[in-house]
Amino acid sequence: EPEVTQTPSHQVTQMGQEVILRCVPISNHLYFYWYRQILGQKVEFLVSFYNNEISEKSEIFDDQFSVERPDGSNFTLKIRSTKLEDSAMYFCASTSNSNQPQHFGDGTRLSIL
Amino acid sequence: RKEVEQDPGPFNVPEGATVAFNCTYSNSASQSFFWYRQDCRKEPKLLMSVYSSGNEDGRFTAQLNRASQYISLLIRDSKLSDSATYLCVVNRASGSARQLTFGSGTQLTVLP
DSSP states (O other), X not given: OOXXXXXXXXXXXXXXXOEEEEEEOOTTOOEEEEEEEOTTSOOEEEEEEEXXXXXXXXXXXXXXXXXXXXXXXXXXXXXXXXXXGGOXXXXXXXXXXXXXXXXXXXXXXXXXX | OOSEEXXXXXXXXXTTOOEEEEEEESOTTOOEEEEEEEOTTSOOEEEEEEOTTOEEEXXXXXXXXXXXXXXXXXXXXXXXXXXXXXXXXXXXXXXXXXXXXXXOOEEXXXXX
């Protein structure tokens, strides 16, 4: 069964550094998403991406964040100057139709020191 | 009011028990509804979509009441492997890409 893949599985970074989280969505999917989950809290929406542009973004997704689909397969989340509070699990998701269930990757655990 | 609200839990039940989870949502324009399960420190995995007519998948039955903005999940004959956090998830009606809004989850532990 096709799946969403994410790399790295764990990223440890010094505060203030830039990080790039990578995702390969399911190949025939058209809608792409990033979510995050701070330890012990609920999953929160960050951003959605469709037709090569951001469709929607949450309040969390401020100017420090950006997304890109540099080629036909990768979907990346960049955090420009990381803060301690950016420490969380980051999940990428994709779907073929916006009303259908989204399929999640197994996440990147981001630890900011 | 939270957008998606679930039973706080945790639920600790013996194997073979029937357990029910409830969920309410605040946005009446929401269009799609799901139950996901999440194991400790893992990604959310789709358990089932929820339809207005109610739907069943093996031991799992989901119900949706749009008038009450209420969603439920019933697990019959629970197994040890059912131990997880169950997430009520609603597809927001705004925007073309329809972000998911998650409840905080209800933790289930099935005891031997």
